[in-house]
Amino acid sequence: MGFIADSLNRIQPSATIAVSTKARQLAAQGRDIISLSAGEPDFDTPDNIKEAAKRALDAGKTKYTDVDGIPELKAAIVAKFKRDNNLDYKPSQVSVGTGGKQVLYNALLATLNPGDEVVIPAPCWVSYADIVLLGGGTPVFAPTTLEDGYRLKPEALEKAITPKTKWFIFNSPSNPTGTAYSHDDIKALTDVLLRHEQVWVLTDDMYEHLLYDGLKFATPAAVEPRLYGRTLTMNGLSKAYCMTGWRLGYAAGPEQLINAMRKLQSQSTSNPSSITQWAGVEALNGPQDFIAHNNKIFVERRDLVVSMLNQAKGIKCPNPQGAFYVYPSIKALIGKTSKSGVKIADDEAFVTALLEEEGVAVVHGAAFEGSPSFRVSYATSTEALKDACTRIQRFCGNLT
Numbered sequence: 001m002g003f004i005a006d007s008l009n010r011i012q013p014s015a016t017i018a019v020s021t022k023a024r025q026l027a028a029q030g031r032d033i034i035s036l037s038a039g040e041p042d043f044d045t046p047d048n049i050k051e052a053a054k055r056a057l058d059a060g061k062t063k064y065t066d067v068d069g070i071p072e073l074k075a076a077i078v079a080k081f082k083r084d085n086n087l088d089y090k091p092s093q094v095s096v097g098t099g100g101k102q103v104l105y106n107a108l109l110a111t112l113n114p115g116d117e118v119v120i121p122a123p124c125w126v127s128y129a130d131i132v133l134l135g136g137g138t139p140v141f142a143p144t145t146l147e148d149g150y151r152l153k154p155e156a157l158e159k160a161i162t163p164k165t166k167w168f169i170f171n172s173p174s175n176p177t178g179t180a181y182s183h184d185d186i187k188a189l190t191d192v193l194l195r196h197e198q199v200w201v202l203t204d205d206m207y208e209h210l211l212y213d214g215l216k217f218a219t220p221a222a223v224e225p226r227l228y229g230r231t232l233t234m235n236g237l238s239k240a241y242c243m244t245g246w247r248l249g250y251a252a253g254p255e256q257l258i259n260a261m262r263k264l265q266s267q268s269t270s271n272p273s274s275i276t277q278w279a280g281v282e283a284l285n286g287p288q289d290f291i292a293h294n295n296k297i298f299v300e301r302r303d304l305v306v307s308m309l310n311q312a313k314g315i316k317c318p319n320p321q322g323a324f325y326v327y328p329s330i331k332a333l334i335g336k337t338s339k340s341g342v343k344i345a346d347d348e349a350f351v352t353a354l355l356e357e358e359g360v361a362v363v364h365g366a367a368f369e370g371s372p373s374f375r376v377s378y379a380t381s382t383e384a385l386k387d388a389c390t391r392i393q394r395f396c397g398n399l400t
Helices: 005-009 015-028 047-058 073-085 100-109 126-134 156-162 183-194 225-230 255-266 274-285 289-312 347-360 381-397
Strands: 096-099 117-122 137-144 165-171 200-204 229-235 249-252 374-377
Touching: 005 126, 047 274, 073 096, 073 229, 073 249, 073 274, 096 100, 096 225, 100 126, 100 200, 100 249, 100 255, 117 126, 137 156, 137 229, 156 183, 165 183, 183 225, 200 225, 200 289, 225 229, 225 347, 249 255, 289 381, 347 374, 347 381, 374 381
Parallel strands: 117 137, 117 165, 165 200, 200 229
Antiparallel strands: 096 249, 229 249
16 A cells, blocks of 8 residues: 555565464464474573662663663673673763664664665574665675585675675574584684775674583674774673563664664664663673573573484484574475475475474574574473474474
């Protein structure tokens, strides 16, 4: 209809949210549904963080704040970047938004012009491309392969860059694959970026603390200091701090970009929740030991899921070193038929039939620009994961 803006025709609703919504609807109808679709830890927010929020409420810290973050939170973010990443920023280089998604949105909407290209390794998080499209830019997908552990090779990055490239979006550990990049992996990519001075780097470090098997975290601006002046380093509290519903993301980068992002935010949401910001101060400054405890549980779940999925007929599941996702390939299952007669023409047909026949909700690879595969979030109980993987094994075993 002519009333709705043309720009909305360029984007799709979030596929991960759509799958989670359908799973909740089926559960409400009485179906026995196990949802492995949401990227959300099942652990509760740590008590010290909740107590900080209560103190802020009791102290009446319920008023408007500065558009992009209270000084105390910006100071905590500056300290975090120095402590964890050896990156030096001033508070004036920091932006705080309502979740990491708003920070990414602000950065891209504030910088993209029609014709600008944004290079995104694929498979990738569902929202990157749509935010680029909404901003009038063009997403350019740089492919990765299962054989390479879904790790972007420098040759593929070089091939994707053109004179129109404005941004390179980098996400490690990755959603949806769980792929994590070492210092040397990143150095190979930053060597390419140094040759293309027009390309800025937008690094999504949301899963920074969810790293396993002894791998050390690295981020582009720290690996290659010469890229510092054209890098926006984004992070947030949703995943490692179990604060998905609190909605707090942040980034640091050049002041000119941060000022533009603040200008945009001043005319959209204005400040993030004041209470959430005070909880964020405590999250960043307070005890961090719960992260290692949670990660130990995540590793056990990952090992369980990878083992059980690789025992399913026709599934090939790599063993990722970060986040809380696995991204198995179903290449060998395309063209088969399910027990109820559904033709598995693609990964969307696979996940739809899996939900209908076995009550397991996962997200199809096409949503992440990486087919034929699906994403499993193992951020749920071990019992639920065992049950779900048993159902997936049964579903695959019944394909003919």
